[in-house]
Amino acid sequence: MSKATRMTKQKKVILEILRNADCHPSADWVYEQARKIIPDISLGTVYRNLNVLRDSGHILELNYGSTYSRYDGNPENHYHFYCEKCHQLFNVKIPVYEGLDKMVKETTGFDVRNHRTEFYGICNECKARLSSSSLM
Amino acid sequence: MSKATRMTKQKKVILEILRNADCHPSADWVYEQARKIIPDISLGTVYRNLNVLRDSGHILELNYGSTYSRYDGNPENHYHFYCEKCHQLFNVKIPVYEGLDKMVKETTGFDVRNHRTEFYGICNECKARLSSSSLM
DNA sequence: GTAATTGCAAATAATTTGCTGGGTG
């Protein structure tokens, strides 16, 4: 059914970068990192592989709060926090509440596969920066 | 502080369209509807007003599951369901669980303002279509 | 060997912006 997929050195490097990243990078950031290892890798290849890896369930694509997608090397569903000041994305370490899916299935009848939740607010670093500024 | 904002007939029409929409339309759909009332309205004006209305809290901008934004004339936070087959977006009528925000505030220390949740799966119409097809 | 994948560059899609004239408060 699904097309055969080959493990190229480009794909391997991209996956490795995402797994080792402690942030939720954009395609462009992944591209810059990948160039350090494969100098003539192209941005198109990065985008193509990010899509392949997302479709095969190896990574997550996130598109909250910005005009571009961010990627997450941890494919297991988890919650995120978006800082409205510095626009960073953080992992939130509370368990995914799967009971919600069942609740929605009961009220709508839909086949609910999963859900995603993003929290919005101000992160600790930005809170500190704001309260030390004279503008408060 | 924030700039004065004027009520133009364009802005009024755009807001009215969104409030009466029973779907979660794209900027382009809003533009097509608005043209029926103000034939020479421009797409740029639609985008500008959607941003103004979003910033002033009159509408919500949603960007889940697609490459373009959708807009919601109901500015109160509520959950959504995205059908992975037909790509429609539905409102989910379960109450927003604000206790989650407090939980995240306690585990992270962040100032959590709110959260958004989207459910993913297959809607009823698509379920019916799938089970009646010979491909199941 | 052959089909998937690459690099490159051009194409697309969605949204934003500069400018000048018009309409709101």
Place this chain on the structure above:
DNA sequence: CACCCAGCAAATTATTTGCAATTAC
């Protein structure tokens, strides 16, 4: 009557795609 906002078109940004050469299996 000042200044925000409209229309128009060109610019920007993020992402996708066509093609010939390359490479994994």
